[in-house]
Amino acid sequence: MIISIASGKGGTGKTTVATNLAVSVDGPVQLLDCDVEEPNVHLFLRPVIEETTTVTTPVPDIDLKKCNQCKLCMAICRFRAIAVIGDTVLTFPELCHSCGGCMAVCPEGAITETGRELGVLEVGAKNGVAFVHGRLRVGEAMAPPLIRAVRARTWADGLTLIDAPPGTSCPVIAAMKDTDFVLLVTEPTPFGLHDLKLAVEAVKILKIPMGLVINRADMGDDKVWAYARSEAIPILMEIPYDRKIAESYSRGDLFALTMPEWKARFRGMADQIATLTGKGAGIQ
Template identity: 80%
Template sequence: MIISIASGKGGTGKTTVATNLAVSVDDPVQFLDCDVEEPNAHLFLHPTIEETKTVNTPVPQIDLDACNQCKKCMDICRFRAIAVIGDMVLTFPELCHSCGGCMAICPESAITETDRELGALEIGHRDGIAFIHGRMRVGEAMAPPLIRLVRQAGATDGLTLIDAPPGTSCPVIAAMKDTDFVLLVTEPTPFGLHDLTLAVEAVKILKIPMGLVINRCDMGDDKVKAYAQREGLPILMEIPFDREIAQCYSRGEMFTLTLPEWKARFRELLQQIKTLIGKGAGE
C-alpha cells in the first residue's frame, strides 16, 4: 500500500503528518521524502544514513562532424532542448527530459548520450522505518526525474509513505502518480482553501482516492469543511493549533512520541485510509 501525503501549498503541516504517521504504525514502514528541492523529513525522523548515491540523467551529445543539420532532432524535442542554428547544434541540458527521441530519430547517428548530475539519493533507516530521500543538485531545475528515482529505489511491498512536494505542478504529480491513496493536508485559511481546491482537482485527474487532514483546525473559518462536504471529501483527522504540538515541532520532535494519545489517533487514521482504499477497489 502506497500513501502519498500532499498539500496544495507549503507550510500546512504535510511533513508533520507524514512523519508522525510513520512512527505511529506497528508494521514496518518505508518512508520516501520526495520533496527533493527541500527535503526535511530527516530533521524529524533522524535516520541513520547508510548509503549515498549520485544520480545522473542522460542528455544528448552532438557529433558535429557527423551531423548534417537536418533539424529532425530539434523538431522532435517538445522541450526545446536542442537548437540548430546554421551549421551549429546547441543543446540545453537543463531543459532535456531524457526521452531519447533525438538520438532515435537522427539519420546520421550523430547523437549519443552523456550524463548530467541531478543530485543524490540518501538511504538509511530509523528503527522499523526504511528511509530514502533525494537531494537535488543546487541549480538543478527539474525535480521529477529525481523523484521518480527515489520511488524506484524503494521496495514494492509493505506500507510506503511518500512525503510529496507542495503545490500541484509536475513534481507533485510524479510523487502522487500510481499510489493507492492521497492524504491531503490543509489549513482553514483562504490560502489553504484556494490551494486545496487545486490539489483536489489534480488528484481527480489521476483518479486516486483521497482524504483530508485539517491542521490548525481551530483557527480560520469553516469554509474548508464546507468545501470538503460539497466535494464528498472525507475529513479523516483534525489537528488543533496546540502549544505542546508546536513546541515538539520546534525541537524537531514528533508529537506522537510526547503525546501518546495522538499515536492512537494516527493508527486510526491509517485504518480509515485502508477502509477507503478497500471501498475504492470494491467499486
Template identity: 45%
Template sequence: MKIAVASGKGGTGKTTVAVNLSLFLVDAGLKVTYADCDVEEPDGHLFLKPKSGLKRRVAVLVPQVNPEACNLCGKCGAFCRYSAIVVLKEKVVTFPELCHNCGVCAYVCSAQAITEVNRYIGSVERGSAGKLNFISGCLDIGQAISPPLIKDVLKETPDSGVTIVDAPPGTSCPAMTAVSDCDYLLLVTEPTPFGRHDLELMLQAVCSLSIPKGVVLNRVSSPDTATEKLCSRYGVSILSRIPEDRLIAEAYSKGLTVWEAVPGYRTLFADLWSRIEPIAGGYMA
C-alpha cells in the same frame, strides 16, 4: 500499499503528518517505509534522523553531439520541442537544462552523431530510523526538473508493507508525479483562506485519478464550516483534526516529532490510521 501525503499549499504540515503516521505504523508492528519525495526541499531526515546507508547519484539522459559525425542536417533542432538543441550554421549547441530527456534528437539524427549521456540531477539516499525504512531524494541546486528524481525515489520503495510518500507542495508536475501511483491520498490543509483555496486546486488536480482520499485539517482552533462545506462538495471526508497547539509548533521548530515530544497526541495518528486502513485495504499485519 502506498499512502501519499500532499497539499496544494506549502507549510500546512505534510511532513508532520507523514513522519508521525510512519512512526505510529512502525509502533503498530508494520513494515513501514518513509519516502521523501519533496526533493526540492527534503526535510523528513531532520525529524527522523536516519542512519544513512546507501547514497546514489541519479542521472537523466541528455544529448551529446559528435561534431565530426554531424552533417548539420538540422533534424534534431527541428524535432526538439523544448529548444534544448539548436542547429547553427557551423555547429550544434545543446541546452541540457531545457532538455526533457525524451530521446527524440538521437532517434531522428541522420548521421548517428548524437549519443545520450548522463547528466546528474540529484541523489537518492536510503537509510533506517530504528525499524523504519527511510528513502529520500535530494535535487541538486540549480536543477529545474524534479519529476525524474521523484520517480527514482518511488522506484526504490518496496512493494510489501506500507510506504508513506511525503509529496512536494503545489499542484503541478512534481506533486502529481509523487501522488499518481499511490493507493491512498491524504491531503493536508489548514483552516485559512489560502489553505482552503489550495486544497480545492489539489482536489481538482487529483479528481481524474481514481485514488481514494481524505483530508487532514491541521492547526484547528475553532470549528471551520467553510472547509467542511468544501470537502463535502468534493465528496471527501475530514479524517483528522490536529489542534493548533504551541507544544506541537515548538517540537516542530526543534526538529522533534509529535510522536516523541507530545505523546498525548499519539492517539491522533492511531485514529487517522483507523480511518484510512479499511478503505485502503486490509494491510494490518
C-alpha cells in the same frame, strides 16, 4: 499500500503528518521524502544514512563529425533543447527532458547520451522506519527525474508513505501518481482553501481516492469543512493549534511519540485509509 501526503499549499504540515504517521503504525513502513527541492523529513526522523547515490539524467551529446545538419533532432524536441545554427549544433541540457527522441530520429547516428547530474539520493533507517530522500542539486530545475529515482526505491510489500512537494505542478504529480491513496493536508484559511481546491482537482484527474487532514483546525473559519462536505471528501483527522504540539515540532520531536494519545489517533487514521482503499481491515 502506498499513501502520498500532499497539499496545494506549502507549510500546511505535510511533513508533520507523514513523519508522525510513519512512527505510529506497526509493521514494515517506508518513508520517502519526495520534496527534493527542500527535503526536511530527515530533521525529524534523524535516520542513519547507509547509502548515497548520485542521480543523473541522460542528455544528448552530438558528434559534429557525423552530423549533416538535417535538423530532425531540433524539429522533434518539444522543449527546444537542441538548436541547429549553420554548421553548429547547440544543446541546452537544462531544457532536456531525456525523452530520447533526438537519438531515435538522427539518420547519421551522430547523437549519443551522456549523464547530467541532478542531485543525490540518500537511503537510511531509524527505529524501524526505512527512509529515502533526494536532494536536488543547487540551481537545478528538473525535479521530476530525481523524484522518480526516489519512487523507484518503493517497497513491493509493506506500507510506503510519500511526503510530496507542495503545489500542483509536475513534481507533485510525479510524487502522487500510481499511489493507492492521497492524504491532503490543509489549514482553515483562505489560502489553505484556495490551494486545497487546486490539489483536489489534480487528484481527481489522477483518479486516486483521497482524504483530508485539517491542521491548526481551531483557527480560521469553517469553509474548509463545508468544501469537504460538498466534494464528499472524508476528514480523517483534525490537529488543533496546540502549544505542546508546536513545542514538540520546534525541538524536532515527533508529537506522536511525546504525546501517546496521538500515536493511537494516527494509527486509527491508517486503519481508516486501509478500509477506504479496500486494502484490508487495517495496516499491520
